[in-house]
Amino acid sequence: MDKRDIDEQLKSLSFDMDEEIDDRNERRGRKAAPLRHAHTPMDPSHAIILAAIIIVGGLWGGKLLYDYIQEQRIKAAFNEAAAYLQQTMQQAEQDSRRAQAEIQQRMAAEDEAREQRRAEQLAQVQAEQARVEQEKRFKSSQCQFWWQQHSQNPSERTAQKKSEACGD
Numbered sequence: 001m002d003k004r005d006i007d008e009q010l011k012s013l014s015f016d017m018d019e020e021i022d023d024r025n026e027r028r029g030r031k032a033a034p035l036r037h038a039h040t041p042m043d044p045s046h047a048i049i050l051a052a053i054i055i056v057g058g059l060w061g062g063k064l065l066y067d068y069i070q071e072q073r074i075k076a077a078f079n080e081a082a083a084y085l086q087q088t089m090q091q092a093e094q095d096s097r098r099a100q101a102e103i104q105q106r107m108a109a110e111d112e113a114r115e116q117r118r119a120e121q122l123a124q125v126q127a128e129q130a131r132v133e134q135e136k137r138f139k140s141s142q143c144q145f146w147w148q149q150h151s152q153n154p155s156e157r158t159a160q161k162k163s164e165a166c167g168d
Contacts, residue, residue, distance in 0.1 A: 137167045 042050075137143050146162040 134167060137165070140165065143167075 143162070143166040146158060146165045150158040150162045
């Protein structure tokens with residue numbers, strides 16, 4: 001036999017493994033197992049419908065997931081913006097409080113300076129009045145008289161009268 005004949009014989013042989021196994025089991029006295037058939041192929045229309053459902057479900061689920069992720073990003077951005085604005089507001093409040101305190105300090109210093117100037121002016125006015133009164137007393141005839149008396153005839157009485165009249 002040559003090689004071609006062997007190939008021809010092998011091609012003409014058909015083996016069905018399930019049948020062979022069932023035949024062997026029957027010869028041994030075992031009951032044949034119920035026939036198990038492989039899944040029958042799906043009808044093309046059913047396959048198209050199933051594929052469409054899978055595609056639509058995948059797209060819809062993907063869209064929902066994408067929207068959820070975008071929503072979370074937006075929330076995070078808003079929270080970050082709110083935190084930044086809150087920090088900015090707190091900084092502005094602190095700056096405002098600091099400025100207000102500085103203004104109050106300046107106003108207090110100005111009030112104190114104003115009071116001090118008033119006191120100095122009042123002291124100057126009082127000193128001027130005292131000087132004017134003293135000049136009036138020195139120019140008065142009584143002071144002149146007792147001054148002259150004490151200069152010419154110093155005594156305890158003339159010193160006392162000069163002091164009363166001139167205000168020494």
